[in-house]
Structure formats: C-alpha cells, structure tokens
Amino acid sequence: MINQKVKDSLVTSIIWLAALVAVSILIAVVAFIFSNGWSLLSRDFLMNHYEDSIRFVNFQSTQTYKLPFALEENSIFSEDLGMVLEQTEKGYHVSYIDDYSPVKAAVDNAGELFPVKVGYLIEEVNGQVINNQTIGQEVLARLSAEDNITIKVRMPGGGVFPMVVSTLILVVVTLLFAAPLGILAAIYLVEYAKQGPVVKTIRFATEILTGIPSVVYGLFGALMFVGVLGLGVSILSGALTMMILLLPVMMRTTEEALKTVPMSFREASYGLGANKIQTIYKVVLPSAMPGIMVGIILSIGRIVGESAALIFTIGTFAKLPVNPVNGNLSIFQTGATLTLRAFIEVKEFGNVEMACAIGIVILVIVFTLNTASRFFTRKFSKGNF
Amino acid sequence: MSVNRKRVWLENFFHGLFLTAAMFAVISVIAIIIMIFSRGLRPFFPNNEFGTYNVFNFVTGLNWRPNFGEFGVGYMIINSLLATLGAIILGVPLALLTAVFIAEMAPKPVAKLMQPAIELLAAIPSVLYGVFGFAVIAPAVRSISPNPTGDSLLSVILILTIMILPTIVSMVVTSIRAVPKSYKEGSLALGASRIQTIFKVMLPAAKSGILTGVILGVGRAIGETMAVILVAGNPEGGIPNTIFDRVRLLTTNIVLEQGYAAELQEQMLFSTAVVLFIFIMFINVVLSKIQRKAGDL
Numbered sequence: 137m138i139n140q141k142v143k144d145s146l147v148t149s150i151i152w153l154a155a156l157v158a159v160s161i162l163i164a165v166v167a168f169i170f171s172n173g174w175s176l177l178s179r180d181f182l183m184n185h186y187e188d189s190i191r192f193v194n195f196q197s198t199q200t201y202k203l204p205f206a207l208e209e210n211s212i213f214s215e216d217l218g219m220v221l222e223q224t225e226k227g228y229h230v231s232y233i234d235d236y237s238p239v240k241a242a243v244d245n246a247g248e249l250f251p252v253k254v255g256y257l258i259e260e261v262n263g264q265v266i267n268n269q270t271i272g273q274e275v276l277a278r279l280s281a282e283d284n285i286t287i288k289v290r291m292p293g294g295g296v297f298p299m300v301v302s303t304l305i306l307v308v309v310t311l312l313f314a315a316p317l318g319i320l321a322a323i324y325l326v327e328y329a330k331q332g333p334v335v336k337t338i339r340f341a342t343e344i345l346t347g348i349p350s351v352v353y354g355l356f357g358a359l360m361f362v363g364v365l366g367l368g369v370s371i372l373s374g375a376l377t378m379m380i381l382l383l384p385v386m387m388r389t390t391e392e393a394l395k396t397v398p399m400s401f402r403e404a405s406y407g408l409g410a411n412k413i414q415t416i417y418k419v420v421l422p423s424a425m426p427g428i429m430v431g432i433i434l435s436i437g438r439i440v441g442e443s444a445a446l447i448f449t450i451g452t453f454a455k456l457p458v459n460p461v462n463g464n465l466s467i468f469q470t471g472a473t474l475t476l477r478a479f480i481e482v483k484e485f486g487n488v489e490m491a492c493a494i495g496i497v498i499l500v501i502v503f504t505l506n507t508a509s510r511f512f513t514r515k516f517s518k519g520n521f
Numbered sequence: 522m523s524v525n526r527k528r529v530w531l532e533n534f535f536h537g538l539f540l541t542a543a544m545f546a547v548i549s550v551i552a553i554i555i556m557i558f559s560r561g562l563r564p565f566f567p568n569n570e571f572g573t574y575n576v577f578n579f580v581t582g583l584n585w586r587p588n589f590g591e592f593g594v595g596y597m598i599i600n601s602l603l604a605t606l607g608a609i610i611l612g613v614p615l616a617l618l619t620a621v622f623i624a625e626m627a628p629k630p631v632a633k634l635m636q637p638a639i640e641l642l643a644a645i646p647s648v649l650y651g652v653f654g655f656a657v658i659a660p661a662v663r664s665i666s667p668n669p670t671g672d673s674l675l676s677v678i679l680i681l682t683i684m685i686l687p688t689i690v691s692m693v694v695t696s697i698r699a700v701p702k703s704y705k706e707g708s709l710a711l712g713a714s715r716i717q718t719i720f721k722v723m724l725p726a727a728k729s730g731i732l733t734g735v736i737l738g739v740g741r742a743i744g745e746t747m748a749v750i751l752v753a754g755n756p757e758g759g760i761p762n763t764i765f766d767r768v769r770l771l772t773t774n775i776v777l778e779q780g781y782a783a784e785l786q787e788q789m790l791f792s793t794a795v796v797l798f799i800f801i802m803f804i805n806v807v808l809s810k811i812q813r814k815a816g817d818l
C-alpha cells in the first residue's frame with residue numbers, strides 16, 4: 137500500500153512538472169512577442185504606410201497666427217502658417233499645426249486636397265532644400281513668402297497600414313465566396329441528401345481537403361488562379377485559394393449547426409403550410425445562425441493566420457492593393473497580409489521586432505475572434521429552443 | 522396548376538443549387554489532384570519539354586541541386602518523418618500530462634483560466650511560433666550545438682512540439698471531461714487511488730478523443746511550412762547525422778523555390794507536392810486505421 141502511495145505521489149509530481157513546463161513554454165512565446173513588439177506599437181504603426189512617401193503640396197498664407205503655448209527648444213514657429221517645426225537630426229518635422237492653418241488646406245500637384253499633418257518632414261520650400269543644417273531663421277524666412285508656397289514633404293513610413301487593409305479586404309472577399317458555398321453545401325448534406333454514393337463521395341472529398349497541407353493549396357492556387365485563370369498574383373487569387381481551403385471547415389460547422397435545430401421546428405413549419413425552401417430560409421437557417429457565425433469567425437481566424445497558401449497567390453509587397461492607373465483599391469492587385477509580412481520581415485531582413493509588433497496586432501485580432509466565437513457558442517448552447 | 526408547377530420548378534432549382542455547392546468539394550479535390558499530378562508527374566515520362574528525370578532517382582535521391590540538374594527528395598522525406606516523429610515523441614506525452622492536470626488535478630480557478638488560454642494558443646498563427654523559434658530557440662540550440670548554426674533538426678522538432686501542444690491539450694481536455702462521472706466514482710469506490718483512476722479508467726475511456734487530438738497534432742506538424750523554414754537551415758542535401766544538423770523538409774522545399782523556379786525545376790516542385798500529398802494521405806490512412814482499431818477494443 138505504501139508502495140502505491142509513493143508511486144502515486146511520484147506520478148502526481150511528474151504531472152505537475154509537465155503542466156508547468158508546457159504552460160511556461162506557451163507563456164514564454166506570448167511574452168516574447170509582446171516584449172519584442174511593444175516598443176514599435178503606436179497609432180502611427182497602424183496608420184502609416186510601410187515605406188516613406190514624398191509629395192509636393194501648395195498653399196498660400198493669408199493671415200498671421202499666435203502660438204497658444206511656449207515654444208520648446210529646437211523648435212521654430214511660423215507666424216504666417218501657424219505651424220511649429222522641430223529640428224531633429226533628420227531635418228525639420230512638423231510638430232504642431234494651428235486649426236486654421238493654410239497647410240491644412242494644401243493641395244498636391246494634381247490639384248487634390250492633401251493636408252500637411254504632424255510628423256511630416258519638410259525637405260524643400262519653393263525648390264530650396266531644407267535639411268538639419270539649415271538655420272531656423274532661414275526656414276522661417278522661406279516659409280513666409282507672399283505668394284503661393286510649394287513644399288516637399290516626406291510622410292514617414294514604418295507602419296503596417298497597407299497590410300491591415302489587405303488583410304481586411306482578403307477576409308471580406310474570401311468570406312463572400314466561402315460562406316455561401318459552405319452554407320449551401322451543408323444545407324444539401326443535412327436537409328436534402330440521403331445516404332448513398334453521392335454523400336459518401338462528398339464526405340470523402342471534404343476529408344481529403346482537410347488533410348491537404350496549406351502549402352499544396354498555395355501551389356494549386358498559384359497554378360490555377362494566378363496562371364490558368366489569369367488572375368495574376370492578386371487578392372482575388374488569394375481569396376479563391378482560401379475559399380477552397382476553408383470549404384471543409386465552413387461545411388462542417390454549418391452542418392453541426394443545422395443538425396442541432398430540432399426536427400419539431402421543421403415539422404411545425406411544414407404543418408403551417410410552408411414548403412421546403414421557405415422552411416429552410418425562414419426557420420432552419422435563422423435558428424442555426426449562431427452556430428454558422430462560429431464557423432465564419434473560425435474561418436476569419438484561419439484567413440488572418442494563413443501564410444503558406446497565400447505567399448504566392450496574394451504576394452508579399454507591403455503596399456496597398458491599389459490600381460496604379462486610377463488609385464482605387466482593387467482585388468486584382470497584389471498586397472500582403474499581416475501574417476505574411478511578419479514572415480517576410482524575419483526571413484528577408486531578420487527584423488524580429490517588426491514581426492513581433494505585427495504579431496501583437498495578429499494576437500489581438502485572434503483574441504477578439506476567439507472571444508466572439510465563445511460568445512456565440514454560449515448563446516447557441518443556451519439556445520432559443 | 523401553374524403556381525404548383527412554378528413551385529416544383531423552384532424546389533428543383535434550389536435542390537440543384539445546394540447539390541452543386543456540395544459537389545464543389547469534390548470538384549476542388551479533382552481539380553487539385555489533376556493540376557498537381559499532371560505537372561508533377563510530367564518529368565518522369567518521356568517527351569517532357571524540359572527533359573525527363575528518373576523517378577527512382579527522384580524519390581531516393583539525397584541531393585537537391587537544381588543548378589546541377591539534380592533533384593532528389595529522398596532526404597526530405599526522411600527529414601519530414603524525423604521531424605514529425607520527434608515532435609510526437611516530445612509533444613504527445615507532455616500534452617497528455619498537461620491535459621490530465623487541467624482536467625483532473627488543477628484547482629478549479631486555475632483550470633478555468635488555463636483551458637481558454639490553451640485554446641487561444643492553439644489559434645495563434647504558426648508564423649508567430651516561427652518568429653519565436655528564429656529569435657529564441659535557434660540561438661539557444663546554437664549555444665549547445667557543435668555546429669556553427671542553430672538551424673537544425675532539433676530546432677525544427679522543438680518548434681513543432683510547441684506548436685502542436687495546445688492543439689492536442691485542448692482536444693484531450695475536452696475528451697477527458699466527456700468521460701461519464703460514474704466511471705470515476707466507480708473506480709474510486711473500488712478503492713483505486715486518484716492516479717490509478719486517471720490512468721487506468723479515465724484515459725482509456727477518453728482514448729478516441731485523445732487519438733483525434735494526436736492526429737490533429739500530427740496533421741499540423743507534417744503540413745507546417747513557414748515556421749519550419751525559419752529554423753531548418755534548408756540544406757541542399759544529406760540526411761542528418763545528429764539532431765544538430767540542418768534539414769530541409771518536403772513542405773519547405775516548395776515554398777523556398779516556388780518564387781523563382783522555372784521549367785524543370787518548377788515541375789519538380791510540383792513533383793515534391795505529389796510526394797507530400799501521397800505521404801500525408803498514407804499517414805492519414807494509417808492513423809485512421811489505428812483510430813478505428815482503438816475504437817473497437
């Protein structure tokens with residue numbers, strides 16, 4: 137008996153140890169991502185473009201302005217523009233702009249409104265270069281010209297805004313394809329199909345789809361959508377690839393949701409004279425909605441986290457997926473998702489900090505989705521039936 | 522009459538629509554197989570536009586040197602097997618014990634906190650685990666390795682272990698919790714200790730769920746690409762002599778060269794995908810056989 141007790145306490149301590157090891161490793165991963173990425177994270181990180189960009193903008197001074205606070209060291213105030221410039225080793229940064237400053241109504245060379253914002257670097261005024269060697273008084277003198285002033289501004293990059301946009305567009309476009317397809321397929325399997333060769337084939341196919349690794353989907357997408365269908369490396373190619381990858385998940389979760397709708401609901405609907413389509417559309421689908429939502433949320437998580445299936449279908453360029461001709465967002469253009477960019481940052485540049493900062497954004501998204509799916513699952517399990 | 526006919530037509534239309542959507546899965550599988558196989562098998566038949574390659578040399582070859590026209594994936598198959606096996610040997614016991622802890626031994630508030638946390642960790646994209654491997658595991662391995670680099674089989678195994686841990690744990694916890702309470706009470710009433718009850722009653726009863734978790738974990742380990750690329754070293758050939766040697770897996774081979782490959786090399790990447798496809802289908806069949814057998818016992 138004593139022997140058994142010794143054995144038991146030994147096993148117990150091994151279990152405690154194993155749990156401790158496992159949990160501390162997993163905590164270490166999350167802690168690592170947060171501690172490395174935290175310093176980069178800011179509003180600018182989310183809203184800035186990845187690369188610096190340069191614009192020439194024009195405006196005209198009409199009145200003079202007063203500074204509502206004391207000027208700091210290394211800063212100069214332009215009375216004609218109501219703008220404070222701070223001198224750093226890179227040159228003159230905009231650090232404050234008066235609410236009525238003319239630079240807020242600046243237009244670019246194409247004649248479109250392009251307001252100057254805090255953080256921009258001013259590199260030229262009326263064709264004359266300004267750098268960190270330029271004396272403050274000289275800068276002010278140039279900025280107080282009577283006529284139209286043209287300045288060259290550099291918008292600082294280092295942000296992930298293009299990736300945030302690309303990820304969002306990819307999620308929306310993929311779901312537009314995958315959700316209806318998965319839901320319709322699940323309706324067939326639950327509401328129409330009788331056991332037989334057709335159902336067996338479909339089940340077998342979804343099982344194979346589940347087993348295929350995402351890198352093979354990527355290869356297929358690159359051949360089929362990018363090549364054969366001629367969609368090029370684009371958001372659309374990535375979305376179509378993801379649609380097939382997500383099909384089994386969407387089908388299975390929707391099936392489970394449809395199956396939990398009690399038979400009596402359908403019978404009652406038929407009893408009231410509704411036909412099959414009406415029953416499915418008005419009774420079954422609304423009752424199964426929370427379960428279907430869980431499937432959609434899980435799919436969003438997969439899209440946000442996917443990389444191998446997307447790297448050669450959607451591309452890795454850190455730019456907005458815009459049409460170069462008219463500047464509109466387009467699903468036929470290439471753009472990288474957040475996760476893909478995190479991979480490229482490490483693989484190509486060894487930039488762990490950037491990858492971790494992107495990682496925090498991804499973790500926040502995943503965490504939010506997880507909480508949302510928990511909410512829907514709870515709502516569903518309580519149910520309205 | 523016409524209303525009725527319209528209704529019948531509508532019913533048929535929707536029936537057809539639903540069937541088409543369901544058949545899309547079948548069409549996708551067929552399309553994927555045709556596309557991948559037609560490209561991937563072409564180099565092994567005569568009259569290939571970019572030259573033929575001996576299929577035996579391809580499967581058993583220990584060197585992948587596209588510049589010298591040498592395409593062997595034999596070593597990648599072995600490396601993929603070693604990496605997956607290593608991750609299972611390390612990961613499954615650790616995950617099992619952790620799951621037992623959460624389901625049976627942890628104080629209630631701890632368990633309540635741990636389960637959702639583990640589920641959340643299972644949802645973390647693998648790339649982030651890869652970044653962790655690149656910045657923490659590989660340097661750590663380098664410090665104990667005789668080789669000048671930390672990129673190694675060991676790093677790959679460790680990163681895969683960490684990655685499959687949450688997947689298996691959350692599956693096993695769910696299945697242990699699903700074991701009827703009466704089993705546990707019966708065992709305890711017969712005088713068995715808590716540990717005996719867990720290992721002799723609870724775990725065997727949760728067997729099928731545990732196996733499902735392991736299969737999910739294996740699936741994630743075999744198919745993993747991006748995290749592995751960052752810590753594998755990806756050499757042009759050779760079977761590792763020690764766990765400190767660099768490795769190239771089937772999955773990483775595809776992504777590494779797809780960006781610039783052309784002609785025969787590109788076809789060979791599809792051939793690699795064919796091997797990967799067959800490799801995974803084979804393992805899936807074996808695992809589902811084991812699962813079915815375990816269900817019978």
